[in-house]
Amino acid sequence: MTPSERMLREIAAEAEATASWTGRARFAPRVLAALATVRREAFMPDTLAAHAYENRPQPIGCGQTISQPFIVALMTDLLDPRPEDTVLEIGTGSGYQAAVLARLVRRVCSLEVIPDLARRARAALAAAGVRNVAVREGDGALGWPEPPGAPRGAAGGAPPFDKIIVTAAAREVPPTLLAQLRAPGRMVIPLGPPGGPQHLRLIEKDAAGNMAERDVLDVAFVPFTAAAPEGTARG
DSSP: OOHHHHHHHHHHHHHHHTHHHHSOSSOOHHHHHHHHHSOGGGGSOGGGGGGTTSSSOEEEETTEEEOOHHHHHHHHHHHOOOTTOEEEEEOOTTSHHHHHHHTTSSEEEEEESOHHHHHHHHHHHHHTTOOSEEEEESOGGGOOOOOTTOOTTOTTTOSOEEEEEEOSBBSSOOHHHHHTEEEEEEEEEEESOTTSOEEEEEEEEOTTSOEEEEEEEEEOOOBOOSSSTTOOOOO
16 A cells, blocks of 8 residues: 555545544545645655655644645535636645645635745645646735736636635634635635634535535644734645
């Protein structure tokens, strides 16, 4: 059994063990296939390559981590990604979550507040041959800025987005992100204070713009930051 196969087996076992909370005893085959084909070590420091397929988070520098594979699988599955989707990611981190999504959707627009992480993620994504991810440096709480003069929903990444994924724990859902979520659309975001109780929330916006929310699982993420000092997103 390869390390990647072992990781997928552990993800499947954890999905079954947490099904009473998540409502998902197994993840979509195409989501698992995406995880199987993205080389996790390509988004980690060389010194940690031997640990790339362990089902746990790993440090990537700047006080940040690459998320646990099970959490990446769960959040991706909750989004219900479709080939025609354009997804906004808040917190590029290593670029791993974006690389997984890139195999499932048309385009990923990813924001990272730490310039060094943004540069490294761009390089890792390019080296991995990922061409449908755009990485920008910026404040995730402000959402993705539309190109000057671009019509709303224009091709290339202007909002609204079909799906939004946030990879850091916010105290509350940023209103700008809700505004940039298409109707219908889905958002997955961890909520809670730094170091305190946090939960993963699924938000669904229907065609009329009405919101339905539910907490899925207790989690532990680095803090969402709205500009710099407190912490930042990860991926």
